Amino acid sequence: MENILVPAEDEVLRLRQDWLGQLAGERRLSENTTEAYERDTRQFLTFLCRHVARPVRLSDIATLRPADIRAYLAFRRREGVEARTLGRDLAGIRSFLRWLERRGLANAAGITAMRAPKQPKSLPKPLAAKDAVALAGQEAQLAEEPWIAARNAAVFALLYGCGLRISEALALTPGDFAGSPDRLRITGKGGKTRIVPLLAAALDAVRNYEKLCPYQIDADAPLFRGLRGKKLQPAIIQREMQALRGALGLSEKATPHALRHSFATHLLAAGGDLRTIQELLGHASLSTTQVYTGVDTTRLLEIYDKAHPRA
Template identity: 70%
Template structure:
């Protein structure tokens, strides 16, 4: 029996392949999300193959009951999957079943009846104001080449000063900074575009790097370059941040993405409203942004416990 038949009948596998294609082409989900959904549905079809004593057909998918889905989640939990993994897996299955239902091939009601595993609450771990400022200072960079130190400072300043994801910062071109601009047009997740203010510190950091970079920076090509002139990769900035953590005595949670968390947390602490911060971060849902209110509350309680005489 070949690999396709081992996990699902060809009619099921063909529909699954078309569904995965729509996730990429129409819904424009990230490659990592599509990869995760592919893996989750493959694991589910493998489970059904054992559960039904044979590769599942569309008729089997149509007759799925909530108990079948709960059995799959229980098996995954038994093999060590956590609540986040299980929740994502259920979301992928729901998406696949909704696709089949839309095409008249299945009923998604069974998946909707299964409650998602309760997710553990974890708060982002931002840097303090002082720590963030140390990280983005050009003098703090550890690279031997001055232009590489300036490059690292410029990238990190964009993460903290504009709240960019590392992929968004590395996707910028010189055109994005042409003229006397006060804002950046950023292409974020799912191809969504947003406008973020461009602070003077970020403009100056990018200008310094551009001035001393030894490579020609074409207007519509990547702004940030690696040591040999190729497009700068996220792993390089992550390694530089690791060195900075050791040099500055920062915790392991001080990653490039933590600078984006710091951007949001510090804005909120300074009086910024959630809706505005949501727009600046490019979050699709306000509930995603609301996690920063927990960070701010936690910090207030920490200050209270440390400073109040009756604490």
């Protein structure tokens, strides 16, 4: 990543670049997370430049007070930024300051003691089972090219059938399907690996795509390709999903990530236990998975309200 449009002195820029390099290298954070931390710290340094009325020096960062951080969060709030984004902003700045502190260049005690803005409670938005199954079927795909329709069906089948993140599905290679026909080894966030069951229907969708795909793909190369043969980008799948929403009469909550939510919610509704679902999703904390209990409770209450004679 290049240090562009960051109003800070060379020493600060160099240290920040070293920190970003360590995130991507030693800590093996995902590209999206690293880019988010780059953006968060760039925005903070831009604010701090205005705050001190000159390019930011290392001494400005070393002597940061909680009041300075609160001023930044208040500034971002006035820009209309929501609490969830503010929390991520704070996480990126905290990570940078702690990295500097370990090198004896700053004191992170002030920001470490600060609490992240209270997050609004929001439940995942799963699809009805019939809608999720319809989206994963090749007959529902709208692409004129048969191989592209097969590709979309295979991706959607993996998102719903295996509970994958879209980045995980698009990172799969032909070699990942060369082992056991009933399971996949997935590398998720932070380079962590997990084993997920591979449904026969999802494997059939992948094999059908491989048969129709016009490109020769090496065993260790990305399996899913765009129209010109390059690695398929998430935006293309999101656009395909948007088109399908209109064709199938689905709401705007029908997104690629909603298929992952649907996987978890439907498993829970069918009697799956939280710990197993946590492992299948690759969540580091059980508390992240517990949000799906709220989804299931909401669904049960809706059924109760509609069906119970005393409701």
